[in-house]
Amino acid sequence: MAEFEVPVLSIKNLNKQFGKGCPYCQDEESLVKNYCPVCGTVYACRDVSFDVFPGEVLGIVGESGSGKSTLMQCLYFDQEVTNGEAYLADYHNGEKNLFQESSQQQRYIRNNIMGKVYQNPLLGLKMNFSSIGNIAEKLIAAGNQHVGMMENRGTELLNKVNIPVHRRKEAPKNFSGGMQQRVQIAKALSNRPPLLLLDEVTTGLDLSVQASVLDLIKSLQRELNISIVLVSHDLGVIRMLADRTLVMLEGRVIEQGLTDQILEDPQHRYTQQLVHSLL
Numbered sequence: 001m002a003e004f005e006v007p008v009l010s011i012k013n014l015n016k017q018f019g020k021g022c023p024y025c026q027d028e029e030s031l032v033k034n035y036c037p038v039c040g041t042v043y044a045c046r047d048v049s050f051d052v053f054p055g056e057v058l059g060i061v062g063e064s065g066s067g068k069s070t071l072m073q074c075l076y077f078d079q080e081v082t083n084g085e086a087y088l089a090d091y092h093n094g095e096k097n098l099f100q101e102s103s104q105q106q107r108y109i110r111n112n113i114m115g116k117v118y119q120n121p122l123l124g125l126k127m128n129f130s131s132i133g134n135i136a137e138k139l140i141a142a143g144n145q146h147v148g149m150m151e152n153r154g155t156e157l158l159n160k161v162n163i164p165v166h167r168r169k170e171a172p173k174n175f176s177g178g179m180q181q182r183v184q185i186a187k188a189l190s191n192r193p194p195l196l197l198l199d200e201v202t203t204g205l206d207l208s209v210q211a212s213v214l215d216l217i218k219s220l221q222r223e224l225n226i227s228i229v230l231v232s233h234d235l236g237v238i239r240m241l242a243d244r245t246l247v248m249l250e251g252r253v254i255e256q257g258l259t260d261q262i263l264e265d266p267q268h269r270y271t272q273q274l275v276h277s278l279l
């Protein structure tokens with residue numbers, strides 16, 4: 001990654017708290033982990049900053065509750081940030097803070113510049129629609145109207161994620177967990193976004209299915225040269241796919257670097273534990 005390279009996505013000092021806070025938790029020392037025992041406020045993301053570069057897979061790893069999903073929800077506007085900045089190279093040349101754009105503009109960004117795959121396919125798919133219908137929905141949201149073109153694109157995408165074309169009219173509710181994630185991936189890629197957000201996409205799948213979905217992601221990433229933010233509690237998943245990795249703990253990024261470096265020479269105590277449990 002060259003230093004002069006312009007990031008696809010740039011996040012600066014992102015904070016997300018659930019709750020209003022109180023005089024007691026003004027002092028961070030009073031928190032229990034990232035939680036205020038007096039007012040119940042959770043400081044889910046604290047001062048998170050990072051860049052994602054073109055064609056890069058950025059891994060985010062951390063234990064359950066460390067703020068990974070909240071961060072991804074903020075990036076996809078599923079949650080409103082408490083404060084912070086986000087810039088996309090493909091949106092007004094990276095000059096507008098996405099978090100201050102109107103909800104209409106944010107919808108445009110979601111539909112055209114990003115794709116997201118959720119751990120829970122119920123959040124990413126309409127289970128009773130046909131699979132190709134799920135893809136068409138995202139194509140329509142980006143302004144497509146031509147039915148024949150959408151059929152072609154939908155078929156091409158399902159083919160790319162190894163869903164048999166003759167099953168394109170079937171609803172995802174009939175599919176296995178691995179196939180549902182494949183349909184989500186096809187949908188997320190449908191408008192050729194430069195950035196893909198993946199939140200625990202293989203968690204809960206059988207190991208062999210998990211491996212095949214991760215392989216698919218890897219080969220699509222190479223083919224499309226798309227940038228990916230990949231979130232997982234499983235360092236094994238991160239190791240397989242991420243070029244660079246951030247480690248989150250209690251809402252903060254406590255360590256970051258090349259994945260190989262982090263695996264070989266973890267600096268933070270918590271990261272050392274994570275790496276050791278992998279061996």
Ligand SMILES: Nc1ncnc2c1ncn2[C@@H]1O[C@H](COP(=O)(O)OP(=O)(O)O)[C@@H](O)[C@H]1O
Nearest residue numbers: 018042044062063064065066067068069070071
């Ligand atoms: N909608 C919400 N309301 C209140 N607290 C929440 C909400 N969503 C997440 N949290 C809290 O924020 C913290 C981070 O959660 P999450 O982002 O889901 O972590 P992770 O994905 O790393 O497991 C947790 O303490 C969680 O309980």
Ligand SMILES: [Mg+2]
Nearest residue numbers: 068069070200
């Ligand atoms: Mg999560």
Ligand SMILES: [Zn+2]
Nearest residue numbers: 022025036039
């Ligand atoms: Zn408080």
